[in-house]
Amino acid sequence: MDEPRDPAQAQDEIELAVEGALRPASLAEFVGQHKVRAQMQLLLEAAAMQDRPADHILLSGPPGLGKTTLAMIVAHESGRPLRLSSGPAIQHAGDLAALLSSLTPGEVLFIDEIHRMARSAEEMLYLAMEDFRIDIMVGKGAGATSIPLDLAPFTLVGATTRAGLLPNPLRDRFGFTAHLEYYEPDELEKVVERSATMLGVGVPAHARAEIARRSRGTPRIANRLLRRVRDYALVHGGADRASTGPRGGPTATQADVNAALELYDVDRIGLDRLDRAVLDALVHRFRGGPVGLSTLAVSVGEEGETIESVVEPYLVRIGFMGRTPRGRIATPDAYAHLGARHPESVLGLHDL
Incomplete structure (x- = not known):
């Protein structure tokens, strides 16, 4: 008799399936990263003309920008099979040897988080x-x-996501290295428009712009927010809007977007509950810092690695947090976003 499935696990599997269905299958469908797309197109066309496997490719950049999708596109446009693995799964040289020896001619091997491979496996990979x-x-x-x-x-x-952790001998063996940048709002609008069509949900232009504005420059987040907006419109839209979108799906209004994202604690610039908890601790509990990463993480009940890899990059990017030799500090913009007065404003130091 089959054991009952964990509802959370089942939901995660559904989310992964939906995310996979939304991935573009070719460089022509891929939105954004124009320079990288042009470089990869040249690389793949040259390899096809010479009837050889494409050069090794290293993709770096923050999570959610399309590195896995681009690997799938390399295999699809080359007409080659794709093998997926990850750095944490390759902890011994034997693991890598078994993987490499089973590859077929021309196969594309994708290793996610390649910087987390064991050192012995890295040396074999050279x-x-x-x-x-x-x-x-x-x-x-x-x-x-x-x-x-x-x-x-x-x-x-x-x-x-951390190219600096790769040893130079490994990095030098890649024929092409690309760094993926955060997306602009107009690019994310195109991502939302394409995904909305595939999901069968109608999203007017102003609602698409609102989702894009709160997506932190990341397509993965844009697609996730879109799915939550779709769910909200489906449940709360009523019979008059339940089947007015593409393929008989719901239509989401600007009010639906605002209400759905408020329900899921995503504010007007894309900060979520954890982002605001970190900022609130930094501003109010530690008086703007500087404070060490581990202390900051303990204060909000999270792992330091989560704060460093998930929260901090965006807060630094939008100018809400600074990194100093003594620790993290809150900027005047962070105080303003939380509605708090910056110490320099209280003391009049900004006028000096």
Whole structure:
């Protein structure tokens, strides 16, 4: 008898399936990252004309900007199969050897968070990328023997959110390195428009702009907010709007967008509950800082890595948080957003 499924796990699987369905299948459908798209198009066309696997590709940048999608597009436009893996899953050289030796000629291997691979696996990857060969050690001690194993030519697409953690010998073996930038609001509007059509929800231009404005420059967040707006419109829209969108789906108004995002604690510039908790602690509990990352994380009940990788990049990008040798500080803009008075304003230091 099958065990009952965890509702949270089932919901996560549904979200992943929907996110996968919204991914563009070609560079022509991919919105934004114009320079990277043009560079990759040239790379893939040159490889196709010479009937060879494309050069190895390294994609870096914050989460949610399309690194996995671009890897899938490389495989699709090359007409090659795609193998998916991740750095945390490759913790021994043997793990990588088993993966590489099973690749078919021309296959595209995608390794997400490649900077988190074990060091022994990284060193094995050097030779595999350059000469399509690995050395397998058999035996131990003085009797150990190295056996070379030839690999089928392949294309490695590595993705990382922290390119600085990659060792130089590994980074230098990629034939093409691209850094993905945050999206502009007009680009995110196009993402929302395309996704809304695929989801069968009608979203007027002003409502699309509002979703884009709160999406933190990230398509993944834009699609997630769109799905929540769709759900709100479906539940609260009433019979008059329940089937007026594309494919008989609901139509979401500006009021639906505002109400849905307020319900999910996403404010007018895209800050969520955790973002505001961090800012509130920094401003009120620590008087603007400086404060250490670990102390800040404990004060809001989160892991330091979560604060550093999820919350901090956006707060620094929009000028609400600063990083100093002594710790994190809140800027005057952060005080203004929370409706608090900055100490310099109280003391009149801004007039000096």
